[in-house]
Amino acid sequence: MNTHTPTPTPAHAPDPSPAAAPPATGAPWTCPFCSLLCDGFGLQDGDPPRLLGSDCPRALKALAAFSRSATPVSPSIDGAPATLEAALEAAAARLSEARQPLFGGLATDVAGMRQLYRLANTCGAILDHAHGEALMHTLRPLQDRGQMFTTLAEIRTRADLVVCFGTDATNYPEFFRRCAPATGSGVHRRTVFVGTVPPAQAIESSSVDIVAGQGDLFDTAATLAALVEQRGLPQPAAELAELADALRAARYAVLVWEPAQLPAHGALIGEALLRLVMSLNRSTRAGMFALGGVDGAQTANAAMTWLSGLPLRSRVGPRGLEHQPLQYATDRLLAGDEVDLLLWVASFGPKLPPPPTGVPRIVLGHPALAAHCAEKGTIFIPVATPGVNASGHLMRADSVVALPLHAIRDDGLPGVADVARALDARLALVAEGAR
Secondary structure, rough: OOOOOOOOOOOOOOOOOOHHHHOOOOOEOOOOOOOOOOOOOEEEEOOOOOOOOOOHHHHHHHHHOOOOOOOOOOOEEEEEEHHHHHHHHHHHHHHHHHOEEEEEEOOOHHEEEEEEEEHHHHHHOEEEOOOOHHHHHHHHHHHHHHHOOOOHHHHHHHHHHHHHOOOOOOOOOOOOHHHOOOOOOOOOOEEEEEEOOOOOOOOOOOOEEEEEOOOOOOOHHHHHHHOOOOOOOOOOOHHHHHHHHHHHHEEEEEEEEEEOOOOOOOHHHHHHHHHHHHHHHOOOOOEEEOOOOOOHHHHHHHHHHHHOOOOOEEEEOEEEEEEEEOOOOHHHHHHHHOOOOEEEEOOOOOOOOOOOOHHHHHEEEHHHHHHHOOOOOEEEEEOOOOOOOOEEEEEEOOOOOOEEEEEOOOOOOHHHHHHHHHHHHHHHHHHHHHH
């Protein structure tokens, strides 16, 4: 018997499909500014850096925050400029005094999150991402029922029916081009938008339909699931009945949803969609794809799970690890005065300022966040951005690959991992001196 072991594709290999990106010149680049992590573009260093091979508005807006002409920003303590060493000493002192710190934001790369988790073990901290609410919409169905998620490559090469449920994907501008049927795949695709309208740009190689839905998204998801299972309903909406028939007839259907666009208790919608996909898989092939995990949310949750066995919204405390997806929400903890220090991490840009709070704050952030951190009780340490000023890794939205990020310029700032490591070392010295 002849056997053949295929050569594995490295995790950092560029997407081989011509549909993945148009040809680009300049240094190869993986974009860190959404969880699609598009790696078929080029980037030229400039003022600001120039994106090549794409006009993605999300990437262009994010890159505008990296102007060379910006005034250098130094660390600060209570609004007064300070050296990095002084800021680290002050931050370590506040961490050592805190009885219940919260590590929030967590917008960083794999290395940064690994070091933050180690620091959380030293401090007994709770960890929650800035997009924790959206993340929980995905995690709760996974915890309750499991998951049947697909990948970008599966959508591109196999999906003949894509249903965008409650999202037009405009927050992920490259999604439809990334997932366009691969050349030579023979896939003829239909795309259906439920409860929303298609984006303005044309969707190539796909016919597009709009389904208004059945009331709100909760009712629409429940009705569509019942129709797919062929449970009797009194006078179901004709367009939903037609879509249910199309889902059962498809060779490979994909339901695309965006957790951040769901209302409160959106996890119930996620569970209804999962049930629908599970029903389809009894007789055909189907999967789900969540458009989420931006600002390193997918990465932070993955690294937390690797290291601890539990996802975010968990506490590392004297009783070990505790996961509380509702109790450990950042807004709830701050509003209820249940923590006495906030360490906020936002390394990808200025759009995630620390929330206002009466407790002391330590902010590791993009230099442009300095203006939000110039008040008493706040220590600010500017950090490098992975994929622009520092190298690193991020997890893609489909959770199947960690892609490398390459720095295009050195701004002389430490990375989140460097700062977290330095704080942990200082806390170790404090603990040693207290013995």
